[in-house]
């Protein structure tokens with residue numbers, strides 16, 4: 538229920554995918570099924586909004602009916618994103634897994650896309666109309682023409698599309714020409730089976746992972762299994778959870794990693810490194826998603842945890858910007874991005890931002906080494922003082938009366954890479970590793 542009194546449980550309603558076609562923004566995950574099987578969480582982690590928003594743990598599962606309703610109206614989707622907060626708390630996990638298998642997401646499940654043409658034609662037949670439907674089917678048909686290799690057939694097909702563009706009522710035109718277009722689309726559309734995946738997108742509670750529930754989840758086409766690793770004190774439990782999942786054949790694992798809460802920067806390094814070591818030991822690939830804590834009561838996200846400084850948070854953000862927020866499983870990436878040991882990690886966090894993002898450029902022109910020489914002359918107290926000073930915005934830093942013992946190092950923080958801000962993810966990748 539959403540604050541009204543009509544007694545409707547919104548979790549049991551099918552989704553309205555048309556909303557996604559009526560906005561300019563392309564929602565990256567829009568081609569998936571979404572659903573909840575449960576709401577709430579029995580835990581009360583101090584950093585989490587779930588105990589406030591969904592204070593009671595309840596089962597809402599009607600996933601089979603929801604998927605059938607989506608299929609009937611919008612056509613089937615390849616993957617399933619489940620947004621449960623703590624699925625392992627469900628007492629009927631076995632039934633839930635059975636339902637997900639029935640819904641088409643058993644391990645090894647494959648998906649053959651029926652194509653947008655048949656889905657939208659069905660909607661035209663049902664009387665659905667909308668510019669967004671017309672635009673969608675037009676885009677689909679335009680893309681399909683590249684698959685028609687026979688020149689005459691392609692010319693005839695393109696002529697039909699051009700005639701459609703001139704039609705005053707596009708949907709009616711499509712219904713009229715269906716007998717001619719439909720066999721062509723059917724012949725040339727892709728029928729390649731693709732693997733299907735189910736993703737418990739909010740992660741599962743590592744503390745609850747055991748042989749029994751991993752045996753159940755391993756029956757699903759689960760990818761990835763997300764396990765939270767929010768506290769270094771959970772290291773042993775987390776490693777055990779990964780080992781159990783691995784033992785049951787779940788090899789693609791990722792995790793959310795909260796930082797800037799009660800943790801220290803060195804805890805984050807230790808947690809990231811734990812994943813790298815697990816990858817090496819078990820031959821798996823754990824991807825980490827560090828997530829910066831901000832209090833749920835505040836709308837601006839400038840909160841700085843008691844063991845962090847603005848400079849260190851900016852440094853983590855600079856590293857993650859290079860990788861679009863993901864810490865990949867590769868060892869070489871990890872050690873280059875975060876440092877080979879804790880000392881190097883702390884040094885990277887203190888490094889000028891552009892030196893972090895354009896690593897090769899500033900190493901090649903020698904500035905990184907000049908900065909390191911100055912940095913390594915500082916004692917612990919001076920390093921802490923440096924972090925405070927360089928946490929200031931550049932405009933303030935420029936005009937500040939610099940402390941005498943930091944005079945030699947502060948100018949490095951005003952250095953900028955000549956090309957300015959990074960534009961694309963591939964530019965980003967290049968700068969760190971080239």
Ligand code: SF4
Pocket residue numbers: 578579580581582585586587588622623742
């Ligand atoms: S276990 Fe997860 S969902 Fe539950 S309160 Fe903690 S962080 Fe929130």
